[in-house]
Amino acid sequence: MTERAAQAAFDERHRIVIVGGGAGGLELATRLGDRLGRRGRAQVILIDKARAHLWKPLLHEVAAGSMDMGHHELDYLAQAHWHHFGYRVGKMVGLDRRRREVQVAPVLDESGIEVTPKRVFAYDTLVIAVGSVSNDFGTPGVADYAMALDTPEEAKRFHRRLVDACIRAHAQAGPIRPEQLRIAIVGAGATGVELAAELHRTTRELVAYGLDRIDPEKDVHIHVIEAAERILPALPERLSKGIEELLRALAVEVHTAARVAEVSAQGLRLVGGQQIAAELVVWAAGVKAPEVLAHLDGLECNRINQLVVRPTLETTRDSNIFALGDCAACPWLGNAGNIPPRAQAAHQEASHLVRMLERRLAGKPLRPFRYRDFGSLVSLGKYSTIGNLMGALVGGSVRVEGTFARLMYLSLYKMHELALHGFAKVALDTFARLITRRTEPIVKLH
Numbered sequence: 001m002t003e004r005a006a007q008a009a010f011d012e013r014h015r016i017v018i019v020g021g022g023a024g025g026l027e028l029a030t031r032l033g034d035r036l037g038r039r040g041r042a043q044v045i046l047i048d049k050a051r052a053h054l055w056k057p058l059l060h061e062v063a064a065g066s067m068d069m070g071h072h073e074l075d076y077l078a079q080a081h082w083h084h085f086g087y088r089v090g091k092m093v094g095l096d097r098r099r100r101e102v103q104v105a106p107v108l109d110e111s112g113i114e115v116t117p118k119r120v121f122a123y124d125t126l127v128i129a130v131g132s133v134s135n136d137f138g139t140p141g142v143a144d145y146a147m148a149l150d151t152p153e154e155a156k157r158f159h160r161r162l163v164d165a166c167i168r169a170h171a172q173a174g175p176i177r178p179e180q181l182r183i184a185i186v187g188a189g190a191t192g193v194e195l196a197a198e199l200h201r202t203t204r205e206l207v208a209y210g211l212d213r214i215d216p217e218k219d220v221h222i223h224v225i226e227a228a229e230r231i232l233p234a235l236p237e238r239l240s241k242g243i244e245e246l247l248r249a250l251a252v253e254v255h256t257a258a259r260v261a262e263v264s265a266q267g268l269r270l271v272g273g274q275q276i277a278a279e280l281v282v283w284a285a286g287v288k289a290p291e292v293l294a295h296l297d298g299l300e301c302n303r304i305n306q307l308v309v310r311p312t313l314e315t316t317r318d319s320n321i322f323a324l325g326d327c328a329a330c331p332w333l334g335n336a337g338n339i340p341p342r343a344q345a346a347h348q349e350a351s352h353l354v355r356m357l358e359r360r361l362a363g364k365p366l367r368p369f370r371y372r373d374f375g376s377l378v379s380l381g382k383y384s385t386i387g388n389l390m391g392a393l394v395g396g397s398v399r400v401e402g403t404f405a406r407l408m409y410l411s412l413y414k415m416h417e418l419a420l421h422g423f424a425k426v427a428l429d430t431f432a433r434l435i436t437r438r439t440e441p442i443v444k445l446h
């Protein structure tokens with residue numbers, strides 16, 4: 001082949017564009033880059049509105065201050081360089097299906113100066129993996145007075161306000177006001193429950209670093225508010241009861257069958273009229289897919305903006321476009337309803353799509369995705385980890401607790417890291433983190 005013919009073949013490569021480099025999208029881009037990009041069999045491009053990736057299930061630890069983000073963030077540019085895919089920064093704002101182009105908004109810096117202009121990216125195959133955001137169900141006051149944990153920036157902002165609240169209470173001349181040092185977490189799914197337990201520990205550790213005018217037992221109050229009859233409604237009742245008892249033992253105030261009517265600067269008002277005073281309100285009461293998906297050039301979406309996909313993960317109205325992870329409404333074969341929005345689902349879907357996109361390039365038919373639920377684990381930080389494991393290996397559904405459950409919980413993140421970095425780098429990183437943990441405060445203080 002002449003040099004010119006080789007260049008033409010290179011330029012004609014199949015273009016796979018992935019929008020969203022989260023739990024699912026970044027694993028997909030990495031593995032496709034290694035398998036197809038490296039050998040020039042396809043051009044793989046990842047578009048993300050952020051510049052660095054942090055695995056979302058770590059966000060409650062960032063918010064509580066038990067994790068330093070810097071040790072876990074991954075630069076998209078570096079990952080793209082190492083794994084033979086291209087990375088473009090920017091937020092997808094539209095789509096032209098006829099021209100097969102993704103439209104991306106300009107990127108501005110903090111001073112409003114343009115970094116990249118409005119751009120379009122052409123694709124042959126498009127994978128949308130933009131995740132989800134919290135759903136406030138139109139509740140008044142949430143946008144102004146509550147914080148979500150959808151992005152690392154939001155988790156960091158919550159943590160800063162938590163530290164500020166403790167320093168303010170320690171430094172002020174007068175007594176602590178009724179709403180001060182009270183935290184209300186709306187939604188007792190895994191995020192809300194895990195955050196409550198982490199906050200119980202980290203507020204005590206924070207105060208122990210010299211903020212001695214605060215008595216955590218008396219002054220710090222954590223409320224968890226859940227609209228359902230019990231916390232963790234997605235878990236078996238036995239487990240949710242056990243975890244509720246643990247939370248109550250930590251003096252976390254649990255309110256079930258309690259619907260929030262309004263959030264204000266003073267805290268919350270419940271539908272029955274009860275007021276819960278709170279200085280910090282976290283909204284973790286359900287998810288929906290980002291608004292942009294509701295207007296994506298006629299692609300079918302459901303009432304929470306998720307793109308409706310076939311079991312092959314192709315969108316129902318365009319077989320050149322796939323969706324995975326939280327933003328996809330994919331039927332759960334063999335079960336009623338859709339696959340739940342979980343990191344383990346995004347991970348499995350990414351692995352499935354790696355194989356299916358290779359088949360697509362080879363002109364072979366696609367196979368349906370079958371989700372395997374390995375169970376759910378809830379980490380109460382250093383206090384406990386509880387959950388149920390499912391599957392043939394353990395013979396159905398088995399309750400697990402303690403060290404074994406903690407190891408299983410950590411293994412989900414390790415699987416994500418292994419998919420991104422391979423064994424040697426994960427082993428080195430884990431070792432490095434073990435060392436730095438011994439030389440730093442056990443809670444982030446700024």
Ligand SMILES: Cc1cc2nc3c(=O)[nH]c(=O)nc-3n(C[C@H](O)[C@H](O)[C@H](O)COP(=O)(O)OP(=O)(O)OC[C@H]3O[C@@H](n4cnc5c(N)ncnc54)[C@H](O)[C@@H]3O)c2cc1C
Nearest residue numbers: 020022023024049056057091092130131325326341342343
């Ligand atoms: C605090 C917390 C704890 C959790 N704990 C668990 C757990 O223990 N176990 C579990 O299974 N799941 C857990 N989850 C859920 C889990 O994080 C999600 O199910 C998972 O991250 C979904 O992966 P994803 O790839 O679909 O989306 P995400 O991981 O959310 O990634 C989406 C990506 O898309 C990018 N993006 C968004 N919009 C655009 C746009 N318009 N243009 C360009 N880029 C865009 C974002 O920047 C992000 O990088 C937790 C979630 C939270 C918030």
